[in-house]
Amino acid sequence: MWRIRAFEERVGELTRANEVHGLVHLSIGGEGVAVGVCGALRDDDVVYSGHRAHGHAIAKGAPPAAVLAELMGREGGLCHGLGGSMHLVDVEHGFFGATGVVGGNVPLALGSALAARLAGGDNVAVVFFGDGAVQGGIFVESVNIAALWALPVILVCENNGFAEFTPRSAHTTVERVSDVVAPYPIERLTVDGGDVRAVRVAFSQFLDAARAGGGPMLLECLTHRFGGHYEGDAQQYRERLAADEWRRVDPIARLGIADHGVELEARDEIDEAERVARASPFPDASLMERLVYAP
Amino acid sequence: MTSYIEAIAAALADAMRADARVLVLGEDVAEGGPWGATAGLADEFGRDRVRDTPISEAAICGIAIGAAQSGLRPVVEIMFVDFVTLALDQLVNQAAKAHFMSGGQLTVPLVLRTQGGAGQRGGAQHSQSLEAWLTHVPGLKVVMPSTASDAAALLRAAIADPNPVVVVENKTLYFRREELSDEPVELGRAGVVRPGRDATVVALSRLVPEALAAADELAADGLELEVIDPRTLVPLDLDTIVESVRRTHRLVVAHEAVEHGGFGAELAAQVQAAAFDELDAPVGRVGAPFSPVPFSPPLEDAYLPGRAEIVQAVQAL
Numbered sequence: 001m002w003r004i005r006a007f008e009e010r011v012g013e014l015t016r017a018n019e020v021h022g023l024v025h026l027s028i029g030g031e032g033v034a035v036g037v038c039g040a041l042r043d044d045d046v047v048y049s050g051h052r053a054h055g056h057a058i059a060k061g062a063p064p065a066a067v068l069a070e071l072m073g074r075e076g077g078l079c080h081g082l083g084g085s086m087h088l089v090d091v092e093h094g095f096f097g098a099t100g101v102v103g104g105n106v107p108l109a110l111g112s113a114l115a116a117r118l119a120g121g122d123n124v125a126v127v128f129f130g131d132g133a134v135q136g137g138i139f140v141e142s143v144n145i146a147a148l149w150a151l152p153v154i155l156v157c158e159n160n161g162f163a164e165f166t167p168r169s170a171h172t173t174v175e176r177v178s179d180v181v182a183p184y185p186i187e188r189l190t191v192d193g194g195d196v197r198a199v200r201v202a203f204s205q206f207l208d209a210a211r212a213g214g215g216p217m218l219l220e221c222l223t224h225r226f227g228g229h230y231e232g233d234a235q236q237y238r239e240r241l242a243a244d245e246w247r248r249v250d251p252i253a254r255l256g257i258a259d260h261g262v263e264l265e266a267r268d269e270i271d272e273a274e275r276v277a278r279a280s281p282f283p284d285a286s287l288m289e290r291l292v293y294a295p
Numbered sequence: 296m297t298s299y300i301e302a303i304a305a306a307l308a309d310a311m312r313a314d315a316r317v318l319v320l321g322e323d324v325a326e327g328g329p330w331g332a333t334a335g336l337a338d339e340f341g342r343d344r345v346r347d348t349p350i351s352e353a354a355i356c357g358i359a360i361g362a363a364q365s366g367l368r369p370v371v372e373i374m375f376v377d378f379v380t381l382a383l384d385q386l387v388n389q390a391a392k393a394h395f396m397s398g399g400q401l402t403v404p405l406v407l408r409t410q411g412g413a414g415q416r417g418g419a420q421h422s423q424s425l426e427a428w429l430t431h432v433p434g435l436k437v438v439m440p441s442t443a444s445d446a447a448a449l450l451r452a453a454i455a456d457p458n459p460v461v462v463v464e465n466k467t468l469y470f471r472r473e474e475l476s477d478e479p480v481e482l483g484r485a486g487v488v489r490p491g492r493d494a495t496v497v498a499l500s501r502l503v504p505e506a507l508a509a510a511d512e513l514a515a516d517g518l519e520l521e522v523i524d525p526r527t528l529v530p531l532d533l534d535t536i537v538e539s540v541r542r543t544h545r546l547v548v549a550h551e552a553v554e555h556g557g558f559g560a561e562l563a564a565q566v567q568a569a570a571f572d573e574l575d576a577p578v579g580r581v582g583a584p585f586s587p588v589p590f591s592p593p594l595e596d597a598y599l600p601g602r603a604e605i606v607q608a609v610q611a612l
Contacts, residue, residue, distance in 0.1 A: 046365060048361075077398070078398065079396060079397050079398035079400070080398035080399075081398075082395055082396055082397075082398050083396040083397060083398065084396075087392075087396040087397070089396070089397035089398070089400050089401060090400075091397070091401060096361075096364055096365075096401065097393070097396075097397060097401065099388070099389065101384055101388050101389075104357070104384050104385065104388060104389060106357070107353070107354040107355075107356070107357025107358045107360075107361065107385065108357050108358075108360055108361035108364070108389065109361060110354070110357070110358045110361060111357065111358040111359060111360055111361020111362035111363070111364070111365065111367075111369075112361040112362065112365040113361075114358060114361070114362050114367075115361070115362045115365035115366055115367045116365065118318070118343060118344075118367070119366075125361070125365075137353070138353045138357065138384075141349070141351035141353055141354035142351075142354045142357070142358075144349060144351065144354075145348065145349060145351060145354055145358065148349070149346075288395075290399075291394060291395045291398065291399050292394075292395055292433050292434055293394070293434065293436075293458050294394050294399070294402040294457040294458050295457070
């Protein structure tokens with residue numbers, strides 16, 4: 001979790017310094033979900049994510065230097081600088097990618113789950129999305145088919161109570177995302193996403209069941225988004241948490257491990273990642289033409 | 296003699312026999328579909344590989360993309376091209392860009408079969424020709440076969456291609472019968488359907504047989520049309536078209552889609568950029584008026600461009 005925290009804090013700094021470019025959505029406060037879920041998975045389990053994806057990619061195994069280089073638009077980035085923050089992909093580690101269109105990633109995970117099921121393996125697909133994605137039609141379409149086909153897919157909702165700049169209560173009368181799927185034969189659970197152990201325990205139960213032929217499942221993780229919707233968001237629509245309130249929801253503080261060595265090690269690692277990313281050149285323009293179509 | 300739709304069904308079955316990764320998804324596909332394009336597939340290959348879906352075009356398309364990224368070769372059917380609107384996020388934002396945005400890590404070997412065109416009194420939401428939208432999206436390939444032979448051969452090529460390919464069939468061609476040809480057809484290769492010396496007509500889909508009828512009519516007046524079917528809009532075989540224009544010096548582009556913003560505009564622009572000095576007249580365009588497709592039969596008949604409009608456009612050159 002410290003690796004993700006240190007990474008995100010550095011990305012915030014580099015965004016303000018105009019070294020990281022574009023629309024950047026940080027996951028500070030959500031590390032417990034990323035680690036609790038991805039830590040239980042294998043490389044051959046496919047993960048999809050949304051626009052707030054840095055933590056998921058790193059938790060799934062993407063090297064921080066390559067993620068940071070991608071955010072800086074460099075050749076050495078995960079996607080050679082063609083993707084950016086909202087389009088991270090690391091196939092080697094089963095991170096099939098982030099998507100910038102809210103909710104658009106959900107059916108992709110069903111497709112990967114279908115491929116896994118037809119191939120006869122025990123691997124699963126997981127998709128992260130926010131509570132804002134649930135009000136879209138494609139979410140309902142996907143939930144219906146996932147249930148109908150009993151696919152080995154685990155839907156992980158990070159419910160931070162805000163869809164971009166608007167509280168959930170202004171968008172829907174259904175408070176809990178897990179209740180949205182209530183009519184379907186989908187195992188569902190709402191957990192405290194700031195408690196990494198609780199996430200890991202709940203997710204592992206779903207994972208074991210999915211590997212044994214079950215599915216689909218929905219795990220709703222209640223989280224706190226420490227920052228704004230994006231870097232630069234003035235957040236006039238909500239009040240910042242006081243420091244003691246933040247400590248009560250901070251997944252790292254709540255873990256209760258008072259070992260600064262882990263934090264220092266993570267910060268050193270991110271220093272090194274930044275050094276590597278900065279050393280990478282911007283990609284050559286010829287890359288564009290080569291990658292529009294697969295050969 | 297084989298019909299266009301039978302040729303498609305046979306090509307799908309061949310592809311599924313040859314490659315266990317090929318699966319078919321769509322509304323009513325296990326029942327054969329409304330025209331029979333998937334008839335018999337569920338019996339031979341089972342419902343794991345011939346999957347009926349709910350009426351959820353966006354999710355169907357997204358599932359196929361995920362499956363393709365995970366190693367399968369899905370062939371999705373969207374029953375009418377009019378409904379591709381419901382799947383455009385998946386097609387445009389996900390499928391078309393996955394290879395590029397991932398720096399080449401992901402590939403999406405997906406085929407999306409659909410059909411368009413008017414002439415069956417379907418009204419404005421079941422009769423459109425929307426191929427130009429699709430050709431505007433880098434990362435998609437777009438195929439529009441006009442014959443049974445091409446429909447089969449291009450479908451096979453699309454399934455073998457590592458990229459997302461949209462195959463836009465035409466409902467009025469489905470039951471036309473022909474002897475299947477063995478001519479090898481690949482994506483991005485136009486066909487010179489009828490050689491001629493006086494003017495070139497590049498026609499898409501249903502307007503290919505209409506252009507051939509126009510050529511017959513004009514031949515009686517001693518005017519020899521060369522009719523070219525690009526077959527694949529993206530990638531486009533511009534060379535074959537330009538080579539023809541260098542001989543005929545006159546060009547008409549013809550499609551059923553609304554002329555305004557249609558693919559014919561792109562064809563005209565590319566040809567004039569490549570061979571402006573070869574043209575003896577401005578490129579003529581044939582397309583539908585800037586209107587939704589009307590329902591009332593006499594209005595729909597008047598709306599549809601065909602042989603007469605092609606003849607008129609050639610004579611106006």
